[in-house]
Amino acid sequence: MRHSIYIYILLMALVTYAIRALPILAFTREIRSPFFKSFLYYVPYAALASMTFPAILTATASPISGLLAFVVALWMAYRKKSLLLVALSACGAVFLAERGMDLARAMQLI
Amino acid sequence: MLIFCVPVREKTEVEALNRENFRMGMRDGIPIALGYFAVSFAFGMTAVADGMRGMDAVIISATNVTSAGQFAGLGIILGDGSYLEILLSQLVINLRYMLMSFSLAQRMEPDAPLYKRLLMSFGVTDEIFGISITRPGYVRPDFHLGAMAVAIPGWVLGTATGAVMGKLLPAMILSALSVAIYGMFLAIIIPPMEKDHSLLGLVLAAMSLSAALAYGPELLEGALGLVSGLLPRLSSGTSVIIVTVFAAALFAWIRPLPQEEADADAAEEDREKVPADSTGNGGEKGRKK
Numbered sequence: 418m419r420h421s422i423y424i425y426i427l428l429m430a431l432v433t434y435a436i437r438a439l440p441i442l443a444f445t446r447e448i449r450s451p452f453f454k455s456f457l458y459y460v461p462y463a464a465l466a467s468m469t470f471p472a473i474l475t476a477t478a479s480p481i482s483g484l485l486a487f488v489v490a491l492w493m494a495y496r497k498k499s500l501l502l503v504a505l506s507a508c509g510a511v512f513l514a515e516r517g518m519d520l521a522r523a524m525q526l527i
Numbered sequence: 528m529l530i531f532c533v534p535v536r537e538k539t540e541v542e543a544l545n546r547e548n549f550r551m552g553m554r555d556g557i558p559i560a561l562g563y564f565a566v567s568f569a570f571g572m573t574a575v576a577d578g579m580r581g582m583d584a585v586i587i588s589a590t591n592v593t594s595a596g597q598f599a600g601l602g603i604i605l606g607d608g609s610y611l612e613i614l615l616s617q618l619v620i621n622l623r624y625m626l627m628s629f630s631l632a633q634r635m636e637p638d639a640p641l642y643k644r645l646l647m648s649f650g651v652t653d654e655i656f657g658i659s660i661t662r663p664g665y666v667r668p669d670f671h672l673g674a675m676a677v678a679i680p681g682w683v684l685g686t687a688t689g690a691v692m693g694k695l696l697p698a699m700i701l702s703a704l705s706v707a708i709y710g711m712f713l714a715i716i717i718p719p720m721e722k723d724h725s726l727l728g729l730v731l732a733a734m735s736l737s738a739a740l741a742y743g744p745e746l747l748e749g750a751l752g753l754v755s756g757l758l759p760r761l762s763s764g765t766s767v768i769i770v771t772v773f774a775a776a777l778f779a780w781i782r783p784l785p786q787e788e789a790d791a792d793a794a795e796e797d798r799e800k801v802p803a804d805s806t807g808n809g810g811e812k813g814r815k816k
Contacts, residue, residue, distance in 0.1 A: 419607070422604065426590060428617070429600050429613060432614055436628075437624045437627075440631075440632050442645075452780065453779075456775050457775075458623075458779075459729055463730075463733040463771045463774040464595050464619075464771045465712040466729070466733035466734050467770035468602075469716075469734070470737055470738060477706060478702045486710070487709070490709060491717065494710075494713045500566070500711050503710045503711065503714035504569070504707040504710035507709065508710070509703070510706075512700075515699065516699075
């Protein structure tokens, strides 16, 4: 079934804005439930984690370079490097890995 | 004589304060704008590389200003997901902004006009919320709006630039750059683990579950000798929703935030309901720090 890109975008924008504007309009008391606060605290980490793996394995030309990028990014992030440096390191790892694989293929090693 | 002078002087003083707050917001928003440019560049590039029109990617960025939400939405759109998936994914992933808006509303300057509050809502992002809420005293709408005025164009421009580059760059570069967003995601979720060990468990749980949903059906079919395609294959959007809700709820249950932290936040908000300026407007609590 074909979906309209504009309806997709409209829905995204409406939901996102409603979420952000409702508390300002509704004057409701602050939510103090420890469970809910904890849940909302964990959501972004869970979301980003689930979007990263295993998707990173299939984002590149080969799952091997994807896996390497994953490991390199994990290491750089663990070392608290900047957002940009982590991203570029992952990209660099993919580039080098794929060129290496091209070379190995050309030399008929794999 | 004084009675007639005071209202006029107050009004222009307030306006001057607002302009000053706006300027400071713009200044503090610059680092955010730079970070946004980088992340939205990856968004624009990924969107275009996967077949979306550049203009559409820019429109998404301009109307949403979320990073996790936009990437999730992108996956669903490219996979021709249902409108319900888009709704649910955005709801779940962006739900934390509701808590942030609550926090801002609780500490808002009492006289803030409605139109400013509605405008502010549009720019409730992790980073802009962060700089607004950590300023002492009331939340100043103009400060928040000033940050938005700089950061949101950074987000939109980054998307546009990424979209253009996505069309120009050769495939081997694109393959390498495609992992940029994942690198950024990891740069966001890994460092906080040092202080909060629960996050490690959460991230491992989320990744394992995500992998299970992605490869499980195929593996099960092979192991049990079932007809290929019998077990459902979840779209990326549904998978993200299920994993996020399940993992976050599980850890909220087994590893809730320390009560002292939640109570300390509430106490801090009560204490700081004191205006930064020296006009007679006392906060509802009226206590000084």
